[in-house]
Amino acid sequence: MTDSKVTERDFDLSRRSFIDRVLMATAAAGVAAAAPWASAAVAGEPKQADPVRLGVVGTGDRGRALIQNIAKTRNCAVAAICDTYAPHLDRARTLVGGGTRAFADYRAMLDAGGLDAVVIATPLDRHARHCLDAFDAGLHVWCEKAMARTIADCGAMVRRSQAARKVLQIGHQRMFHPTYLNALKRARAGEIGTLTQIRASWHRNNSWRRPVPADATDRQINWRLYRDSSAGLMTELATHQIQVGNWFFDAVPTRVMGSGSICFWKDGREVYDHVALIYDYTGGRKLIYTSLLNNARYGCEEQIQGSRGTIEPELGRFYQEVPPKVLALQRMQKDVARGHKRTVPIGGATWFPELPVTTPGESLGWGEYDETMLQFEGFGEAVRAGKPLPGLLAQAYHASVASLLGEQAMDSGEAMNWPTNLVAI
Amino acid sequence: MVPALAEVERFVAMGTRIELHRFGPGDADALAAARRAIEAVDDALTIHRPSMTTALNEKLMSGQDASIDDPVLFEALVAIDQAYSATLGLFDPAADRRFASVGWSDIIFDRATARIAATRPVAFDFGGIGKGIALDRACDALRSAGVGSACLSAGESSIAVIGDHPLGGGWPFAIPDPLQTGQMLVELELHDESLSISSAVGAGMLAPERAAMIRPGDGAVVMDARCAVAIDRQGARAEAMSTALIVSDDARAASLVGERPKHRFLFDLSHTAAMPAPAAGMQVQ
Numbered sequence: 085m086t087d088s089k090v091t092e093r094d095f096d097l098s099r100r101s102f103i104d105r106v107l108m109a110t111a112a113a114g115v116a117a118a119a120p121w122a123s124a125a126v127a128g129e130p131k132q133a134d135p136v137r138l139g140v141v142g143t144g145d146r147g148r149a150l151i152q153n154i155a156k157t158r159n160c161a162v163a164a165i166c167d168t169y170a171p172h173l174d175r176a177r178t179l180v181g182g183g184t185r186a187f188a189d190y191r192a193m194l195d196a197g198g199l200d201a202v203v204i205a206t207p208l209d210r211h212a213r214h215c216l217d218a219f220d221a222g223l224h225v226w227c228e229k230a231m232a233r234t235i236a237d238c239g240a241m242v243r244r245s246q247a248a249r250k251v252l253q254i255g256h257q258r259m260f261h262p263t264y265l266n267a268l269k270r271a272r273a274g275e276i277g278t279l280t281q282i283r284a285s286w287h288r289n290n291s292w293r294r295p296v297p298a299d300a301t302d303r304q305i306n307w308r309l310y311r312d313s314s315a316g317l318m319t320e321l322a323t324h325q326i327q328v329g330n331w332f333f334d335a336v337p338t339r340v341m342g343s344g345s346i347c348f349w350k351d352g353r354e355v356y357d358h359v360a361l362i363y364d365y366t367g368g369r370k371l372i373y374t375s376l377l378n379n380a381r382y383g384c385e386e387q388i389q390g391s392r393g394t395i396e397p398e399l400g401r402f403y404q405e406v407p408p409k410v411l412a413l414q415r416m417q418k419d420v421a422r423g424h425k426r427t428v429p430i431g432g433a434t435w436f437p438e439l440p441v442t443t444p445g446e447s448l449g450w451g452e453y454d455e456t457m458l459q460f461e462g463f464g465e466a467v468r469a470g471k472p473l474p475g476l477l478a479q480a481y482h483a484s485v486a487s488l489l490g491e492q493a494m495d496s497g498e499a500m501n502w503p504t505n506l507v508a509i
Numbered sequence: 510m511v512p513a514l515a516e517v518e519r520f521v522a523m524g525t526r527i528e529l530h531r532f533g534p535g536d537a538d539a540l541a542a543a544r545r546a547i548e549a550v551d552d553a554l555t556i557h558r559p560s561m562t563t564a565l566n567e568k569l570m571s572g573q574d575a576s577i578d579d580p581v582l583f584e585a586l587v588a589i590d591q592a593y594s595a596t597l598g599l600f601d602p603a604a605d606r607r608f609a610s611v612g613w614s615d616i617i618f619d620r621a622t623a624r625i626a627a628t629r630p631v632a633f634d635f636g637g638i639g640k641g642i643a644l645d646r647a648c649d650a651l652r653s654a655g656v657g658s659a660c661l662s663a664g665e666s667s668i669a670v671i672g673d674h675p676l677g678g679g680w681p682f683a684i685p686d687p688l689q690t691g692q693m694l695v696e697l698e699l700h701d702e703s704l705s706i707s708s709a710v711g712a713g714m715l716a717p718e719r720a721a722m723i724r725p726g727d728g729a730v731v732m733d734a735r736c737a738v739a740i741d742r743q744g745a746r747a748e749a750m751s752t753a754l755i756v757s758d759d760a761r762a763a764s765l766v767g768e769r770p771k772h773r774f775l776f777d778l779s780h781t782a783a784m785p786a787p788a789a790g791m792q793v794q
């Protein structure tokens with residue numbers, strides 16, 4: 085469902101411009117190989133007739149946002165919605181056509197048929213069950229990140245998709261975003277030199293706790309705060325940024341060390357409200373990750389740091405390592421401009437204080453269009469072809485494993501090595 | 510005279526900040542070409558990341574000989590070979606604190622076959638001469654691009670100028686006393702020349718990770734309060750000479766300065782109140 089103020093022509097123009105920017109970013113040498121899913125997703129115009137029929141399981145805030153993005157696509161349609169919590173289902177009904185079937189039981193939705201694929205936006209601990217059942221029902225699956233509550237369940241989802249020969253796609257929208265693809269293009273072209281470190285953070289200043297209506301339980305609404313249903317900051321936020329780290333380093337971590345605590349919001353929650361981790365990669369490279377819930381100054385960002393520059397994709401900025409000006413030579417320039425020649429004092433210290441760079445950097449380009457739409461168009465074409473977008477699932481699987489491994493490192497207080505028994509994709 | 514149009518390129522290379530100022534006519538991409546020339550030298554000669562030089566050092570340290578395929582590295586080794594003779598053996602980028610007497614004399618470098626070997630484990634740190642070679646190559650690139658007036662700086666201690674100052678005549682520079690604010694050690698004009706300043710005193714010496722000046726022969730760190738200035742048509746030679754003067758004994762310093770007294774200066778800063786000391790028969794100032 086599109087905004088009523090946006091005309092069909094406006095929509096076409098903005099969509100075309102978005103796709104064009106993705107095409108431009110993925111056309112560069114090295115990027116097509118590093119982001120093959122994005123190249124595939126924009127390779128052709130999706131067929132509008134006979135849209136791929138999706139059943140959305142979980143119609144909370146995220147599920148309803150997905151429904152709105154699905155409505156923007158040219159090749160997918162929501163054919164059914166499902167939620168065990170009636171108020172969420174009622175709100176979702178307002179976003180879909182009157183003929184869309186609604187279910188309180190996802191098994192009933194699967195049994196009713198008439199679907200090509202299922203979209204899963206339920207609490208994390210239910211992803212695996214819903215996903216496996218969808219495969220067993222002969223359907224393809226699009227699932228919110230993180231994949232599952234345990235590394236074993238992540239592997240089970242991959243295995244079942246392979247056995248059933250069905251598409252399993254996980255929601256990592258940054259992998260389709262022109263700004264990230266442009267950043268990747270410039271990093272691959274060597275513009276920031278050798279990448280040695282990524283600092284990533286997701287800092288907020290709120291409790292992450294939602295009000296609980298009278299007809300619901302705290303664990304039902306605030307499932308992100310409890311261990312049995314979520315790994316908290318790691319699975320709900322860090323997964324995105326760990327995927328970015330793996331993507332830009334073109335590797336998976338070798339090990340992770342971390343410290344987690346419930347440091348500020350001592351309100352009965354079970355998951356950490358402060359996490360700090362170091363993910364090691366081969367060659368001494370590092371992803372340094374922090375997330376917390378009582379300071380928003382540095383927000384959500386990845387700082388991709390190379391020997392010649394830094395890319396900050398969330399800010400959409402590109403910084404080159406430009407040193408401060410030599411004041412004597414700067415003065416010489418001004419003297420020449422006004423026709424005045426005088427002696428240039430030279431030979432001062434070759435060292436200069438190492439203060440943060442405060443220049444605004446160069447824009448990487450940002451658009452207001454939502455990349456989640458492109459994810460679903462790509463998913464729709466993958467479902468039609470019966471073949472997943474290349475490279476996508478491996479990225480998602482490894483990001484989920486890394487986030488859960490980080491939780492284990494914090495819980496145990498020990499460095500955790502990258503598992504050797506992961507499913508091959 | 511009408512001021513010439515100016516352009517500037519600033520970036521980090523050779524472990525320091527580089528500034529390239531060009532004036533007047535020349536190709537639009539002249540500065541970009543000069544930057545590429547400097548970065549190519551950095552890529553070949555750096556020892557702070559994998560390079561042809563680190564590969565060579567690994568071989569020489571393990572007792573193997575090596576073939577020099579990289580033209581920049583070959584040019585650097587030729588420049589060292591020449592500078593070693595020209596500085597009476599005082600400029601020696603193979604000198605090493607870890608191995609007291611090791612140095613260029615342990616190197617067997619055959620220019621004809623471009624092969625190198627060492628009689629003892631040895632490793633190069635091109636440091637200053639690398640900056641000189643980089644500026645020389647950048648000047649060549651600018652001249653090839655039709656630039657007739659430019660000033661290049663690598664960390665303020667290495668300067669090269671092309672042609673005349675944009676307002677005519679030479680390029681006037683002053684070398685400040687590193688110990689006395691507002692005092693100048695020397696003022697001079699450059700014409701199509703390079704200038705190198707080496708100092709064993711001053712704020713720069715306090716910089717983290719600053720490499721120590723090594724005296725060839727015994728590998729000792731130079732502790733004398735000195736500042737040396739050398740001017741030459743070639744930046745590489747200027748760098749070698751200023752380094753040689755800093756690590757020199759008095760007799761050899763006097764000999765080297767005496768060869769070109771208007772182009773080589775050595776300041777003894779151990780008694781700053783008397784700076785600069787009178788020549789007094791010795792060309793060491």
